[in-house]
Each structure stands twice: as structure tokens, then as C-alpha cells.
Amino acid sequence: MMVSSNPAGKRCVNPPSERTVERLSRYRYLLHELKVEGVGYVFSHALAEMAAVSAAQVRQDMMAVGYSGTPVQGYEVEKLLAALEEFLEVPEGKDVALVGVGNLGLTILKSLVEYPTPLRLSVAFDVDWRLVNRQVQGCWCYPVEQLVAVVRERQIPIGIVAVPPKAAQEVADLLCEGGVSGILNCAPLRLRVPEHVYVSNLNIMVALEKVSYFAHRNRARMECPARERMKA
Amino acid sequence: MMVSSNPAGKRCVNPPSERTVERLSRYRYLLHELKVEGVGYVFSHALAEMAAVSAAQVRQDMMAVGYSGTPVQGYEVEKLLAALEEFLEVPEGKDVALVGVGNLGLTILKSLVEYPTPLRLSVAFDVDWRLVNRQVQGCWCYPVEQLVAVVRERQIPIGIVAVPPKAAQEVADLLCEGGVSGILNCAPLRLRVPEHVYVSNLNIMVALEKVSYFAHRNRARMECPARERMKA
DNA sequence: ATGGTCTTGTTACGAAATTAACAGCGTTTG
DNA sequence: CAAACGCTGTTAATTTCGTAACAAGACCAT
Known part of the structure; x- marks a missing residue:
């Protein structure tokens, strides 16, 4: 529905799901690494590739955060990192x-x-x-x-x-x-x-038993007539 | 859609999702504890309560496993445990x-x-x-x-x-x-x-940052006019 | 024996989440 | 200068997931 973005000073709109917060946390870590490496800008698809999600997912998550990148240069790493930190910040204490x-x-x-x-x-x-x-x-x-x-x-x-x-x-x-x-x-x-x-x-x-199960499945899938593949 | 159940000897039907496998793993642990305690039968709603999911969820997951309980006594702990172990089993090796x-x-x-x-x-x-x-x-x-x-x-x-x-x-x-x-x-x-x-x-x-975020949110929610609550 | 009261198994519905598609805009290039 | 390209922000669509509802069956009480 209608959701104005979130540049500070807003509560109780569009509560992010647990999965969204998990992804935001991962983004934050990746952005921190990029910052350390001296990268200035990053595209949604690049960040998506690093986090193993889709580019659309990244953009949608950024919408929840309320940070806007520039159309052709992508997201400014430092600014986006700051926005994420503010979004995830806990006023009550750390x-x-x-x-x-x-x-x-x-x-x-x-x-x-x-x-x-x-x-x-x-x-x-x-x-x-x-x-x-x-x-x-x-x-x-x-x-x-x-x-x-x-x-x-x-x-x-x-x-x-x-x-x-x-x-x-x-x-x-x-x-x-x-x-x-x-x-x-x-x-x-x-x-x-x-x-x-x-x-x-x-x-x-x-987590380990999940690995066990799907490792088995993947190997079995390889022996099968072959199914659709993920995008390379 | 049409999905015949899974009493052994069946592959490539209704592949369970990662979340389903996670729940099955949790069920298995809980059933092991019940077996140790000497419990013979368990109801779907009891298992659901232990695993913090809904009873319908439990029954649907059991459908994926292919084990059937008896209508009024519930699931036989040992049998269900054995069915889960077989379902999660990895023929390739453990x-x-x-x-x-x-x-x-x-x-x-x-x-x-x-x-x-x-x-x-x-x-x-x-x-x-x-x-x-x-x-x-x-x-x-x-x-x-x-x-x-x-x-x-x-x-x-x-x-x-x-x-x-x-x-x-x-x-x-x-x-x-x-x-x-x-x-x-x-x-x-x-x-x-x-x-x-x-x-x-x-x-x-x-995981920890997720806790941080939602801990904050929950506390804030308490201060608010009050929202709907989960079932007690 | 029979009706009632519990269960399960299954189907159908609703919600949520992810993906796809498109409009807007700044940049760049001919 | 204009036009084409590339990326973002947003909305729409699709798929997945969880829940609710209901038919069927077994035990119990009467």
C-alpha cells in the first residue's frame, strides 16, 4: 500500500520482516567491507551478487530503509552504510x-x-x-x-x-x-x-541436518535427466 | 496439486522446502526426547506447541513425510521418529x-x-x-x-x-x-x-543483530496503544 | 449397537515474499 | 543539442508459504 519512505522520523510503517532484517544485516557487513576496500559506489546487482540475492530484492530492501541511490552511479557506499546503521540502530542501547x-x-x-x-x-x-x-x-x-x-x-x-x-x-x-x-x-x-x-x-x-538433506538431493538431481538450472 | 503420499519408494515428488526440512529436524529432536521420556503417543497440537508452530503446520509436514497417525491417539512416537529418520536419511553416507x-x-x-x-x-x-x-x-x-x-x-x-x-x-x-x-x-x-x-x-x-532490532521493536510496541496479540 | 467426541489427512483459501516489469532520470555520446 | 543507454524507485504479478476449514475414521460412553 501507500508507504512513504523512511528518512528518519517515522515509526510503525511497513514493519520489515525478519528476513528483511537479516538481509539488511548482511548488506551492512558487505558495505563495510567495500568501504574498507575504498569502493565509492556499488550497483544493486553487484550488492545482490555479493549477498546471493536478486537485484530486485536489494532495491526493494533499500526502499524499506529509505535510502535512495543515484540512477546511474548506483548507491554511495558510505551513505548507504550510514543509512543502514541508522535503520538498524537500537536507541535503547547496544x-x-x-x-x-x-x-x-x-x-x-x-x-x-x-x-x-x-x-x-x-x-x-x-x-x-x-x-x-x-x-x-x-x-x-x-x-x-x-x-x-x-x-x-x-x-x-x-x-x-x-x-x-x-x-x-x-x-x-x-x-x-x-x-x-x-x-x-x-x-x-x-x-x-x-x-x-x-x-x-x-x-x-x-543447520547441519539441512545440509545433509539437500546435499543428498543435489547429488541426486545431478544423476537425474537434468532440471532447470540457476542463472550462472 | 495431486500428491500421493510418501511411504518409501518415491522420488522427485513435492520437494520439501528448506524450512520444511528445518522443521522436520526439530520434530525429530523433540520426538527423540519424548521417546526417552517413555511417551508413546503424541498429538499434532502437542508437537506443534513444543516446536512453536501451528498444529496445521505439523500435519502438513507429516504429509510430506508420508507417515500417518491414528485418528484419535495421535502419532506413535517411535514409528514417527523412524519415519522421520528414514525421510531425512542420506544414503550416500553420514x-x-x-x-x-x-x-x-x-x-x-x-x-x-x-x-x-x-x-x-x-x-x-x-x-x-x-x-x-x-x-x-x-x-x-x-x-x-x-x-x-x-x-x-x-x-x-x-x-x-x-x-x-x-x-x-x-x-x-x-x-x-x-x-x-x-x-x-x-x-x-x-x-x-x-x-x-x-x-x-x-x-x-x-542472528544477533536481528535480535537487537526486534527486541527494540517489541519494547516499542509495548509502549504503543497496544496491537493485536498472539494466541495465549 | 449407536451416537458423540475426539483426532488425522486433505483441500482450499489467504497472506506474505520474491520476482518481474516499467516509468523516471542522469549521464554520456554522436 | 538531442537521443540513447543504464540504473534506480515503484508498482504489478507470480509464486511460495502458512492457516483455516472440512471430510473421514477410530475410540468411548451410554
Whole structure:
């Protein structure tokens, strides 16, 4: 329907879907790389090729963001990057709390400090007394007993659950009690949270089994009389 | 359209989408838990509640699998689990090769051995000489120089890329050269692979930024005049 | 035995998302 | 200077996806 574009100062119009936000996040990463490489302008089809989507998809997504490129030169990388950052920006705060500083937690910790994102890993929590009360990769690690207090005190809006499955629900409860409004869940089970808390699940095994299934299918397809192919 | 169901011995009908396969994988995990708990039968709405989808969705997915439950008792847990396992089964082999035995690699390694899946982590590879030529969590770790030879020799169909972004493409090339037909990519970039190789991306930062965005939106929605709510 | 009350399996509908198509405009070139 | 080309912004169409609704069947109670 009617949707005026979004150059700041607009709310509650044309809410982007989860998939759209995922793509925007990918665009932002790609644009950051282009900026580092010193590229000034980029075409929709070039960005589309990098993100493995269609050019029409890119343009439509940009419409949601509200940034306009110039017709013949394409999108200005720095400007578009700034527009995306503003669009994805969270006024409430960019602080993230990590719970669980095992292998997975450390992976996430490193990713967060290396990745070009406005999000900042503020605090970490763990039950292991050998890990707590010290810096881990530049991030202070508290015992999990202090989780609710610290999260509430610092008004941290986002929590990451990177603990074994058996402890995941308990941790989620603590995060909710501390007042977070979003959780990234890396445990292979569905968290029970209040309605106003958004949860996204990152399930390694589901992704792997999906690969297993479609790897099989693709190989089978090759042996078949041949089907239509994607565009090269 | 017309789609006869799928009680074995049928190919190329109604190819399930990626999302469908993801749900089937989740169902399988949940059914495994139910079996362990000794539950004999389960209703579609119960399974739906556990998987956070609608009951109609569950029934439609089961139609794709080709398993029929009994009208009033629901689905027999063991039978349905067996049907799912057969449906998701990969005749080509269940072996998986892990490349990168850092924090993320170790996480995946542990997940694979603990998770109820037919997939089996056969070999691992790394460039770190301190990690190679020994067992890691019961899995032999080779130096990456032997990747192509080992993968080809053992006909391993699936590879996991759990290395830093800069090395990801190179590792993917090696896996493809070794003859895999599917790759799970944990690096935040798009891999270039031959057309017949299926790739699934697991991007932690994209998931986290999605949480950030929608956490903000949900909180804002609470402050608003109130919108329609999901079913309790 | 029979009616009722639950289920499932299936079809049909509606919504959402992606793709295709086209108008507008700036650039460039003859 | 004019005209043709290339890319964007936007709308329309198509396809995919999820949901709702309904027919059919088994168990239970009476």
C-alpha cells in the first residue's frame, strides 16, 4: 500500500520482516567491507551478487530503509552504510550480556569484538568459578548469581544464552527477570519467555541436518535427466 | 496439486522446502526426547506447541513425510521418529568432516556427539600443529594438508567450515576438491562453490543483530496503544 | 449397537515474499 | 543539442508459504 519512505522520523510503517532484517544485516557487513576496500559506489546487482540475492530484492530492501541511490552511479557506499546503521540502530542501547563462557561463548565473544557492529559485549556470566571475576577477552565475567542485578543495573537489553541445554531455560528466566527484551538462544530447545521478549534461535544441528538433506538431493538431481538450472 | 503420499519408494515428488526440512529436524529432536521420556503417543497440537508452530503446520509436514497417525491417539512416537529418520536419511553416507578445531569447532564437535543424529563426525582438520595428529573428543584430527586426500578417500559428503573468515574460501575450495556435496559455513561470508554443492550459512552476528532490532521493536510496541496479540 | 467426541489427512483459501516489469532520470555520446 | 543507454524507485504479478476449514475414521460412553 501507500508507504512513504523512511528518512528518519517515522515509526510503525511497513514493519520489515525478519528476513528483511537479516538481509539488511548482511548488506551492512558487505558495505563495510567495500568501504574498507575504498569502493565509492556499488550497483544493486553487484550488492545482490555479493549477498546471493536478486537485484530486485536489494532495491526493494533499500526502499524499506529509505535510502535512495543515484540512477546511474548506483548507491554511495558510505551513505548507504550510514543509512543502514541508522535503520538498524537500537536507541535503547547496544549492550549485550553473554551467559556461558565455554567454547561457544568464547566464539561469540571473539566474533562480537571483530565484527563491524554497533553492538557491544558489556558483560559475561558463567557458573565456573575458574572463569568468573576476571577479564575474558576484555570483557568482565561475573558469577551467574549476580546476573539479574547486573543486567538490571546496567539496563542491558540483549542476552545471549550459550550454556548447555539443561541450564538454558534457567538462564533465560534470569535474563528476563533482569529485564532484557531480546535473547539469542544457542541451545537446541525452545525457551519459555514472557510475550514481550523476542527470541531468536541459532541451532547448529538443524543447520547441519539441512545440509545433509539437500546435499543428498543435489547429488541426486545431478544423476537425474537434468532440471532447470540457476542463472550462472 | 495431486500428491500421493510418501511411504518409501518415491522420488522427485513435492520437494520439501528448506524450512520444511528445518522443521522436520526439530520434530525429530523433540520426538527423540519424548521417546526417552517413555511417551508413546503424541498429538499434532502437542508437537506443534513444543516446536512453536501451528498444529496445521505439523500435519502438513507429516504429509510430506508420508507417515500417518491414528485418528484419535495421535502419532506413535517411535514409528514417527523412524519415519522421520528414514525421510531425512542420506544414503550416500553420514560422515561429516570438520575443518577448524578452535572454539567453534570444539563446540560443533561436542554438539554432534551429544545430539541424537545419524550424522557422524568422522574426521577433523586444522592448521595448528598443536592440534593435529591426535584425538580430539574421540575424533582424529589431521593436518589440513591431507584434507583433499582424506575426504576423497573416505568419500565424506559433508564438510563444516569453522575457520576464521580469511581462510574460509580456501577451505571450501579444498572440501569441494575432495568431493563433498554439502557445506555448513560458519564464517560470515558467502562461499564460492560449484553449482552442485549445497551451502548453508550459520551466521551468529546476523542472528544477533536481528535480535537487537526486534527486541527494540517489541519494547516499542509495548509502549504503543497496544496491537493485536498472539494466541495465549 | 449407536451416537458423540475426539483426532488425522486433505483441500482450499489467504497472506506474505520474491520476482518481474516499467516509468523516471542522469549521464554520456554522436 | 538531442537521443540513447543504464540504473534506480515503484508498482504489478507470480509464486511460495502458512492457516483455516472440512471430510473421514477410530475410540468411548451410554
